[in-house]
Amino acid sequence: MQLPPPFIHSLRDLPGFDEAAFVAVHQSDVQVTSVRINPRKIAAPAFQTGYEPVPWTDLGYYLASRPSFTFDPLFHAGCYYVQEASSMFLEQALRQTVDLTKPLKVLDLCAAPGGKTTHIQSLLSKDSLLVSNEVIRSRAAVLKDNIIKWGAPNIAVTNNDPADFAALPGFFDVVVVDAPCSGSGLFRRDETAITEWSEHSVALCSQRQQRILADILPALREGGLLVYSTCSYSKEEDEDILKWLGTEMELEGVALDPEPGWNVVTVKEGSDFGYRFWPHLLRGEGFFMSVFRKKGAAGRPEKYRMKQKPLSVKETGVLARWISTAERQFVIFGGRIYAWPDALCEALDLLAGKMKVVYSGVLVGELVRDKLIPDHALALSGLTPDTVARAALSREEAIRYLQRKELVLEATQKGWQLAVFAGHPLGWMNVLPNRVNNYYPRELRILKERAPGE
Structure with missing residues (x-):
């Protein structure tokens, strides 16, 4: 693997960078394979190859070798997600800064294909709402499929531009922005990304990241948490964005406390903090993360009464054979029935009126002549009773x-x-x-x- 000389030159003054070790790890054929389990479905991995924990998460594991995930039925059942280990550090950003036992409204803004979204969902309380957004329609469809596989009832998938969320001022307690980037942190996994890298593309990505962040901040409540991350090594997409957020936006940096043995490199810009992952220092790919708390006031979410009419008692009775009807309501969109948790009905209905909602709650199926044609999502939801x-x-x-x-x-x-x-x-x-x-x-x-x- 030949790394571009301008790329190497751009990294030389960054904390934690060791040119010889960095080049050596990219020229080696060692690949790191890691997965994260779905705690709603399994308690530990079920691989014959052996595994050991990823240290900064309770849910992630390194595999001794890469199995054929395509031909593992448990993968298709949503029992685990194949995810790069460094990005699982998101768990620390949330566990160390918010009370995950309380109901929260969380936005994963750039969510496809679903790695961070499924991780966030596993950490939230059952009465929390997770909105998973993807601006590109085809990628939003992939995101929806992965969320259905995960089987979570408290997620809505949206297909909106970040600026659209201005219609929901102060709505979210947490906003996660895993921003589109130049992708240099994944060169070991995708060599084609090397040919697409250039200093010009880095500059364009940095500008786009600032636009995305500026557009989404009105939707974050005062005192809410912003988590920003990239899979890029470039200073323009990492430390420079960190500095811009801390000086130009009404945000204050939040320090995390990674264990020394993890070899995560902490960087500091004024009173703000970032965290770098280098593949020559730990078992993972290139990754950067920073965390901020919003100081500036946001508009208040509107008072809202649910407009969507729930199913009739008769129609709900037909569903009782297929899904527990306790603590959930059933609504119809496009002729298909969705199950929404009671605690989230008004929020999901508000989203349906303001955003381009691709999917929400659990798609139960379609009523045809008073009989349910069950949907695939219901099968994977974990909500079907034992009598099915x-x-x-x-x-x-x-x-x-x-x-x-x-x-x-x-x-x-x-x-x-x-x-x-x-x-x-x-x-x-x-x-x-x-x-x-x-x-x-x-x-x-x-x-x-x-x-x-x-």
Whole structure:
């Protein structure tokens, strides 16, 4: 791997940079593989290759080798997320600065494909609301799919420009901005990013980051927390943004306390702090994070009464077989039924009126002639009662199911039921007298054929 000389030159005065060690780690073929578990579904990884904890999170693990995630049914069941270890430091930013036991409104502004969003959701209380936004429509669709897989009922996915959130003044307690950047921190994982790097692209990214941050700050309440991060090494996207936030915006820096053994490099700009991750100092890729608290006053969120009409008692009764109706309301958008937690109904309804909401709560399905056609999201939500039929699949059967191939199942009851692997639902199937209809979403199916040894 040949790193651009102007890139290396730009790093020489940065704290923690060691040119020989940095170049050596990029020229080595060592790759770091890490995952983060979904605590709603599993308590520890279930890999045969062995694992050890990522030190700055309670949920992340390094794997001894990289398995085939594509052919692991637990991956498709949303039991874990494959995520770069350094970025899991977000957990420290939240645990050290906010009370995660209280209901919070959190915005993950640049959320696709969903790594930080799923991490945030695992840390929040059940009565907290997480809004996961992505401005690019195709990426918002990927974000939605990953959130459905994660199975969380307290998330809304939006497809808005940061400036649109000015319609929600002071609405959020926490705003996370993992900003679009030049991507130099991921050169080891994506060599094509090297050919796209230039000093010009760094300058453009820095300008875009300032616009994004300036646009989103009105939506953060007074005293609320801003978390800013990039996967870039460039000073223009890291320390310079840190300095700009601390001097031009009504923000004050918040210091974190990383353990010395983590080898996270702390940088200081005036009274503000940033945290650098170098791959020659720790097991992770390049990453930068800073945390601020908002001093300036924000407009108050409007008083609001829910406008969306919930389902009738009769319609709700039809759903009771499929999902517990306690502490949630059911609403219809585009002919499809969504389940919203009671505590979040007004906030979700407000979002539906102000933002481009792609997904919210849990999509239950569609009523057709007083019968529910259950949605894939309901299967992965963890909200289906034990009375819903389940068909336990072997690993080979689970792979065939995920490839949307035909299944031949013995001694199973007829009708709608969950396809389950190792106790974890993968999706729906409808067992008829002479065949099994596979309802795994076509757009999510495994396209590859399984190679020997996978």
